[in-house]
Amino acid sequence: xxxxxxxxxxxxxxxxxxxxxxxxxxxxxxxxxxxxxxxxxxxxxxxxxxxxxxxxxxxxxxxxxxxxxxxxxxxxxxxxxxxxxxxxxxxxxxxxxxxxxxxxxxxxxxxx
Amino acid sequence: xxxxxxxxxxxxxxxxxxxxxxxxxxxxxxxxxxxxxxxxxxxxxxxxxxxxxxxxxxxxxxxxxxxxxxxxxxxxxxxxxxxxxxxxxxxxxxxxxxxxxxxxxxxxxxxxxxxx
Numbered sequence: 001x002x003x004x005x006x007x008x009x010x011x012x013x014x015x016x017x018x019x020x021x022x023x024x025x026x027x028x029x030x031x032x033x034x035x036x037x038x039x040x041x042x043x044x045x046x047x048x049x050x051x052x053x054x055x056x057x058x059x060x061x062x063x064x065x066x067x068x069x070x071x072x073x074x075x076x077x078x079x080x081x082x083x084x085x086x087x088x089x090x091x092x093x094x095x096x097x098x099x100x101x102x103x104x105x106x107x108x109x110x111x112x
Numbered sequence: 113x114x115x116x117x118x119x120x121x122x123x124x125x126x127x128x129x130x131x132x133x134x135x136x137x138x139x140x141x142x143x144x145x146x147x148x149x150x151x152x153x154x155x156x157x158x159x160x161x162x163x164x165x166x167x168x169x170x171x172x173x174x175x176x177x178x179x180x181x182x183x184x185x186x187x188x189x190x191x192x193x194x195x196x197x198x199x200x201x202x203x204x205x206x207x208x209x210x211x212x213x214x215x216x217x218x219x220x221x222x223x224x225x226x227x228x
Contacts (some may be wrong), residue, residue: 019160033216041150043218056215065153090155092216099217100146 010018011045029095037088114139118219133188135203145186146204
């Protein structure tokens, strides 16, 4: 069974559009994250949610809005997409004492 | 805030060569340390992790890493690489502290290319 899943895997869209990426984890973890990996493979945290509450919000434009309907889901909605938003977005979850994060397969977003 | 440095951006080796990738972190307190691997077009997979105890940790696929606290280092090693080890390798750290953030901070990654 997939521990952390994301949909869609690929997303190609025009500038100015609004799009969403969904993430679900079946590990029973309380904390979930969104990371952005740019074209140089650099990984940077965007958001962290714990039990549906936002606990980390890095300097991300407010066009990005995470939504956590329950602790197993953390979706990412992006308004007014820009060329610079093109990247791979990874969802992750963490649980237990040992702080091991489990990553989803990633969503490759291409903005034309 | 913590930070992680990976000084080798791209390493090219021939098969059967030995590998060592450097990782240094800066943080004043206790940390958990990780190495992740990302094969081309794939997601991040955990190679190994250090939480406490023996500073030499063994991971999957013959990889190991040694935590040297005095040097704030957690270098990744493999005695003999294979072509299939070609991938991007990320070192990461998370502080052991109160609170629920448990934020992972990644290094910039090292691209390993193994020539057949």
